[in-house]
Amino acid sequence: MRHDARITAVLGPTNTGKTHYAIDRMLGYRTGVIGLPLRLLAREVYDKIVALRGPSVVALVTGEERIVPDRVQYWVCTVEAMPQEIGADFLAVDEIQLCADPERGHVFTDRLLRARGLQETLFLGAETMRGAISALVPKAQFLRRERFSELTYTGAKKISRMKPRSAIVGFSVDNVYAMAELIRRQKGGCAVVMGALSPRTRNAQVDLYQNGDVDYLVATDAIGMGLNLDVAHVAFSSLSKFDGRRMRALAPNELAQIAGRAGRYMTPGTFGVTGEAPEITPEVVAAIEASRFTPIRKLQWRSARLDFTGPGRLIASLEAAPEDEWLARSRESDDLAALKTLAAEAEVAARLSDARDLRLLWDVCRIPDFRGISAGEHAGMLTRIFGFLHDEGRVPEPWFARQVARIDRTDGDIDTLSKRLAYIRTWTYVAQRKGWVEQDSHWRGETRAVEDRLSDALHTALTQRFVDRRTSVLLRRLKQKESLVADVNDKGEVTVEGELIGRLEGFRFRQDKTATPEEAKTVRAAAVAALAPEFHLRADRFYNAPETEIDYTEQGGLMWGEHAVGKLVKGADPLKPMVQAFVDDEAGPEVAQKVERRLQHFIDRKIAALFEPLMAMSRDEALTGLVRGFAFQLVEALGVLPRGTVANDVKSLDQDARALLRKHGVRFGQFTIFLPLLLKPAPTRLRLVLSSLAKERDVFPESPPPGLVTIPTVEGVAQEIYTESGYRAAGARAIRIDMLERLADMLRSVDTRGGFEATPDMLSITGMTLEQFADLMQGLGYAAEKGERPKVKPAPVAAAPAEVAETPEGEPSDVPSETPNETPSETPPEAPREMPVEVPQEAPAEAPPEAPTEDPVEAPTETPETPPAEIPDATAEPSEPGAAEAVSDVVAEKAEPEVEVFYTFRWSPRPRRGEARGRRQGAESGGRPNAKTGGKPGGKPRGKGKPGGRPARETGPKTYQSRPERKDKIDPDNPFAAALMGLKDKS
Numbered sequence: 001m002r003h004d005a006r007i008t009a010v011l012g013p014t015n016t017g018k019t020h021y022a023i024d025r026m027l028g029y030r031t032g033v034i035g036l037p038l039r040l041l042a043r044e045v046y047d048k049i050v051a052l053r054g055p056s057v058v059a060l061v062t063g064e065e066r067i068v069p070d071r072v073q074y075w076v077c078t079v080e081a082m083p084q085e086i087g088a089d090f091l092a093v094d095e096i097q098l099c100a101d102p103e104r105g106h107v108f109t110d111r112l113l114r115a116r117g118l119q120e121t122l123f124l125g126a127e128t129m130r131g132a133i134s135a136l137v138p139k140a141q142f143l144r145r146e147r148f149s150e151l152t153y154t155g156a157k158k159i160s161r162m163k164p165r166s167a168i169v170g171f172s173v174d175n176v177y178a179m180a181e182l183i184r185r186q187k188g189g190c191a192v193v194m195g196a197l198s199p200r201t202r203n204a205q206v207d208l209y210q211n212g213d214v215d216y217l218v219a220t221d222a223i224g225m226g227l228n229l230d231v232a233h234v235a236f237s238s239l240s241k242f243d244g245r246r247m248r249a250l251a252p253n254e255l256a257q258i259a260g261r262a263g264r265y266m267t268p269g270t271f272g273v274t275g276e277a278p279e280i281t282p283e284v285v286a287a288i289e290a291s292r293f294t295p296i297r298k299l300q301w302r303s304a305r306l307d308f309t310g311p312g313r314l315i316a317s318l319e320a321a322p323e324d325e326w327l328a329r330s331r332e333s334d335d336l337a338a339l340k341t342l343a344a345e346a347e348v349a350a351r352l353s354d355a356r357d358l359r360l361l362w363d364v365c366r367i368p369d370f371r372g373i374s375a376g377e378h379a380g381m382l383t384r385i386f387g388f389l390h391d392e393g394r395v396p397e398p399w400f401a402r403q404v405a406r407i408d409r410t411d412g413d414i415d416t417l418s419k420r421l422a423y424i425r426t427w428t429y430v431a432q433r434k435g436w437v438e439q440d441s442h443w444r445g446e447t448r449a450v451e452d453r454l455s456d457a458l459h460t461a462l463t464q465r466f467v468d469r470r471t472s473v474l475l476r477r478l479k480q481k482e483s484l485v486a487d488v489n490d491k492g493e494v495t496v497e498g499e500l501i502g503r504l505e506g507f508r509f510r511q512d513k514t515a516t517p518e519e520a521k522t523v524r525a526a527a528v529a530a531l532a533p534e535f536h537l538r539a540d541r542f543y544n545a546p547e548t549e550i551d552y553t554e555q556g557g558l559m560w561g562e563h564a565v566g567k568l569v570k571g572a573d574p575l576k577p578m579v580q581a582f583v584d585d586e587a588g589p590e591v592a593q594k595v596e597r598r599l600q601h602f603i604d605r606k607i608a609a610l611f612e613p614l615m616a617m618s619r620d621e622a623l624t625g626l627v628r629g630f631a632f633q634l635v636e637a638l639g640v641l642p643r644g645t646v647a648n649d650v651k652s653l654d655q656d657a658r659a660l661l662r663k664h665g666v667r668f669g670q671f672t673i674f675l676p677l678l679l680k681p682a683p684t685r686l687r688l689v690l691s692s693l694a695k696e697r698d699v700f701p702e703s704p705p706p707g708l709v710t711i712p713t714v715e716g717v718a719q720e721i722y723t724e725s726g727y728r729a730a731g732a733r734a735i736r737i738d739m740l741e742r743l744a745d746m747l748r749s750v751d752t753r754g755g756f757e758a759t760p761d762m763l764s765i766t767g768m769t770l771e772q773f774a775d776l777m778q779g780l781g782y783a784a785e786k787g788e789r790p791k792v793k794p795a796p797v798a799a800a801p802a803e804v805a806e807t808p809e810g811e812p813s814d815v816p817s818e819t820p821n822e823t824p825s826e827t828p829p830e831a832p833r834e835m836p837v838e839v840p841q842e843a844p845a846e847a848p849p850e851a852p853t854e855d856p857v858e859a860p861t862e863t864p865e866t867p868p869a870e871i872p873d874a875t876a877e878p879s880e881p882g883a884a885e886a887v888s889d890v891v892a893e894k895a896e897p898e899v900e901v902f903y904t905f906r907w908s909p910r911p912r913r914g915e916a917r918g919r920r921q922g923a924e925s926g927g928r929p930n931a932k933t934g935g936k937p938g939g940k941p942r943g944k945g946k947p948g949g950r951p952a953r954e955t956g957p958k959t960y961q962s963r964p965e966r967k968d969k970i971d972p973d974n975p976f977a978a979a980l981m982g983l984k985d986k987s
Helices: 018-027 038-052 096-100 105-114 127-136 173-187 197-208 252-257 282-290 312-316 334-341 355-365 376-394 398-405 414-432 440-466 468-479 517-543 587-609 612-619 623-635 644-652 655-662 681-694 721-724 737-747 760-766 770-779 883-894 973-984
Strands: 006-011 032-036 058-061 074-076 090-095 122-127 141-144 151-156 166-169 191-193 215-217 235-236 240-242 248-249 267-275 299-301 327-329 487-489 491-494 499-505 509-511 549-553 557-560 563-573 576-581 640-642 673-674 710-712 727-728 733-735 782-790 899-907
Touching: 006 127, 018 032, 018 038, 018 090, 032 038, 038 058, 038 074, 038 197, 058 499, 090 105, 096 127, 096 240, 096 299, 105 127, 105 299, 105 491, 105 681, 122 127, 127 710, 151 282, 166 655, 173 191, 173 215, 173 760, 191 197, 197 440, 235 252, 240 398, 248 733, 312 334, 312 355, 334 355, 334 376, 334 557, 355 376, 398 414, 414 440, 487 517, 491 517, 491 644, 499 517, 499 612, 509 549, 509 557, 517 673, 549 587, 557 587, 557 782, 563 681, 576 587, 587 681, 587 770, 640 644, 640 721, 644 673, 673 681, 673 737, 721 727, 727 737, 727 770, 733 770, 737 760, 760 770, 770 782, 770 899
Parallel strands: 006 122, 006 141, 032 074, 032 090, 058 074, 090 122, 151 267, 166 215, 166 235, 191 215, 235 267, 299 327
Antiparallel strands: 240 248, 487 491, 491 499, 499 509, 549 557, 557 563, 563 576, 640 673, 710 733, 727 733, 782 899
């Protein structure tokens, strides 16, 4: 330094233009060096100077990056990497107040005491350094710079109320991520800036914020060191930090350094707290707003005069105490701790033969612990590197290549990528040291390329996690006051400015969640503008759509493909429901009416097709009087009417009236009056929907799976639900009503009073096991008595050709043997046709009638004896191999005969489970008065035929009749009646 060189300390708060002033001063000289506190800030200043003077004369030197052109004039460096004694005309050190920092202070103090420019030296920093600089650099001049804008305190604010262009500051990675995630949910996203980020990642995140893609920034205190950002408000999420050894409260000057980033140039700024941070005290607020802080009294110092004559001497020189009262010995740094550890190792100590070796060891120990795993891990890596450099003169290229290759991966989450970036910084630092690796220029490029790839991957991961790209794009366009361009593709996806904002489902727009209600309203308005023509096009396509594209659900919804377009609502008549279309108001009344008309046409035609027999019956003018009234009841019941509810009306119908109803497919069963065609799955499914609408049920029952003869009963389900489903509940299962009528036909031929057993045909048509059949019969009002008897082996007979069981109509049975509970077709089998003339008696209204008074004569059950010829003689000699075993088997069978289980069923009417005892029979329960008990329902039968009232004993099946007396007049058009009259005339 020349004796007339100037030393100036430019002091003042943030936003005073100190760094910009230093850059202008340096460019006024032929050569210059500027030292900056952060690698990120160094990169920012380097880019500015390159933009002014070009890359050929500007160098960038940091611990992990080295760009040095051949004709370098200006050096931009971190303070630690500043070149010593290069004879530059100008030298500047930024943020000189870091001389008091416990970690790095000794480096800044060394530059304050020893770094000088040949013509001018600038120290840039806070006003708190005035006294220290005056004492340690007597020749220094001072230049006070005032803040360009006003800085005020606004108190605490929630994240949800944070204004745009705000920076939220945290002091740990976890805190930064938590705040960023919260802002993404509430505000659409944010940029993330931390000191551990590479310059490439940091610049990409800053660009995300500066370009307006996001309005919020979450950062560590790294933004307090000169990063120039367009920040209007700074909010502290905490007022304490971990300084490497302990948690401590932030000093007022530290708070001011960070808060001062709010309000760039002439724009006023504000600061405050958020989250769980307490309010800043008024005294501290006043100090920050006025930039008045306690002056710094001690600077961290470490001797620059190192003694390399031995490890002990080197350590002692590093721990030497300062002589000046302004200086304080810095606490043990990472490099000194590493030196102590390595010097104590025998392997390292054996290699220290002279000062050259000790200098090499000290250089190795100064490799920063970027990884931060543990002191032991770091020391182990340093030991290996020192061994390579001492023994081989350089780090072996294959080993170095393996370390880099292990890190060169861009998969993984944010934490994984951040760790890899920290690892590659170590090898980048090694590659930057001259002569440490072969082809050092090549490996500098390789490690830089790996860092760039990891940086890009980390930026992408941060953006994906903490930025809602769709919302950020929309917000930027909204702020630009431009009209948004919306579009709808063939899948119904609605996009605005290329970002998906929702979907068109049928004729309703489902908008995705956006940042705020105001923004959502604007986005919806833009989407509706694009949807207006789409609504009309869809309405036209829907109106002309085939019936196969439209369907109804079991809960009454109306579907067009996979989208709901309406629902059924109750109408004036069960067979005439109304529809309610699901159409957005923005589509307009014309679209809504067109959709509603199409849905009404669909359901009207569906009902007309599936309930055609009912529609025809309601239009038949030949049905008058009592017949028409009965038909009206059947139509109201949608084709399935329990006989017990209309027992008196059925009794009042004569044969002619019933014949008129039978022409429309009505069957008068013992349990149910129904139309067999309406028991098919499709009418049943629609009947449940229409009935539920008419009865205004909250939840519609689902139709049973098609083809099942019986289904399990569910506790709490009313009998009317089973009836509407085409079933009758009996015991643990419900049986389909057409199959129940077929079973009732079989029961007419058995002695229900004397008792009977289930036949294979009965089990076949119900598809049940014997135990299940017994439960069913008990549910129908029969008593089931379980018994056991020896099982009779049938005599061997010649195989007969298999016969197909037939229904009463002569059609094959619809109950397959392999799946006894299912029919092979969805269509329930039609009930047997009834012959009104040839069959003079009709089944009673309720299940089998009351038992007759005669006691049935029970035939003794005998076990047929096995013919003697079938039993081999146990004393006879076996005539062929295996005969002896056969004889022993037969003897065993005679000793322990097989037992089979059987049930005897007898009619035993009793109140059903859940019904009151002694309930009245008749119209309420489906029963009818008993003529033998004097009209008393359920009474005990009275005997007749013998004195004393005891009935004569009869055997065989009993037949009963509930139909009205047949008229003497016989219909001449009936061929069966004509034949009967001819027989009478002959007799």
